[in-house]
């Protein structure tokens with residue numbers, strides 16, 4: 427099969443979170459199975475150019491419709507760890523992709539709507555006919571709409587669209603002008619069954635457009651699929667997902683074990699696996715060294731996260747204090763897009779600066795994230811909602827015991843050490859339900875108690891997590907089944 431993946435992110439060259447890992451991991455799995463995958467991205471100025479091999483101009487003078495004019499683009503091509511990537515390079519006055527960041531600009535909707543149209547225009551002009559276009563999140567929600575409203579009629583006749591929802595909390599709600607920007611007809615599309623936003627009847631909802639117009643819609647875990655159809659986690663999308671129930675399902679993400687595997691990880695000081703677990707101790711020492719923590723008989727509780735309200739920042743804050751009260755060490759790696767949250771964590775950082783047991787690193791740092799997974803004993807993920815969550819899966823692979831709130835993909839992957847209907851060999855962490863400090867303390871307290879008092883059981887929990895299979899093998903097959911289904 428020939429699959430075109432269209433996305434705002436792809437690890438390791440343009441990653442803000444799990445979407446980047448998803449594209450890299452699924453693409454690699456499909457390529458390994460012999461399929462042809464091409465990844466389409468904006469040519470951001472912040473791409474990790476050092477990780478792109480053989481970057482070159484591939485297609486010159488792509489003129490992309492923009493209102494009643496055209497914008498001049500080129501398409502560049504390069505390989506990222508053997509994956510084929512095409513980059514839309516706009517020469518617009520607005521400099522859509524030269525903003526020093528991936529997201530967070532006031533005109534994000536314009537930027538990504540333009541990108542969506544540019545990708546389809548390129549496929550058409552270059553004579554490419556993918557079997558599947560796999561789109562992701564609201565940024566590419568217009569791709570399926572454009573495909574069926576415009577490009578099918580122009581020649582992309584057999585291409586089918588699959589759309590994956592990585593986070594329904596971001597929907598791309600924007601004025602009707604966006605449709606005119608990309609050449610779509612507002613009179614056809616601004617209706618309840620199509621792109622009209624459920625809360626604002628003057629606005630277009632790009633995520634909803636992707637849902638309505640795709641041949642199949644997935645989200646990143648079965649539990650989240652249920653939550654967004656049946657609870658307010660759907661954030662207004664419940665009705666449209668119910669209506670399109672027959673083409674909707676949850677596929678649990680995998681993680682890319684060629685990137686996330688302590689047995690072969692070149693970014694950590696000492697490799698180890700479930701049978702060589704004592705090797706993890708060297709990484710714990712290296713982590714303490716790097717962050718200026720003392721050597722002591724204490725577990726390291728960690729957080730690696732975007733510091734977004736979705737991630738439960740209030741509980742993370744409580745987690746810092748509670749872990750220190752319980753005689754643990756605490757390490758946090760996180761970046762906060764919201765200035766208020768950022769200021770709050772800087773305040774905590776200043777308060778704990780110089781502590782031999784606590785370090786907050788307020789940055790995005792891929793390499794440090796590997797060292798934290800390798801060196802930490804526990805990871806805290808108290809999310810308000812969590813579509814899938816990769817951090818718990820990565821952490822488990824590195825023998826880190828997750829303490830998580832029972833939501834979304836966290837509930838699908840973490841099984842409580844004490845309270846679970848699963849056999850002991852698959853129990854791998856601690857869960858709590860309520861979004862309260864008491865609930866968090868109870869679960870974290872159980873984990874810390876086990877570390878101090880029953881180290882052998884704690885080791886077993888680590889090993890259970892390390893042995894779980896969260897590779898892309900099974901989800902890769904599930905996506906292929908979906909692609910085959912919609913092609914037929």
Ligand code: ADP
Pocket residue numbers: 442443444445447730731732759760761789790791792795814815816817818820
């Ligand atoms: P989300 O996509 O909501 O951010 P996920 O758990 O699905 O959450 O994916 C998070 C990914 O981003 C993981 O690979 C994690 O290691 C990485 N990550 C999050 N914050 C940072 C950070 N500050 N520095 C480095 N990597 C980070």
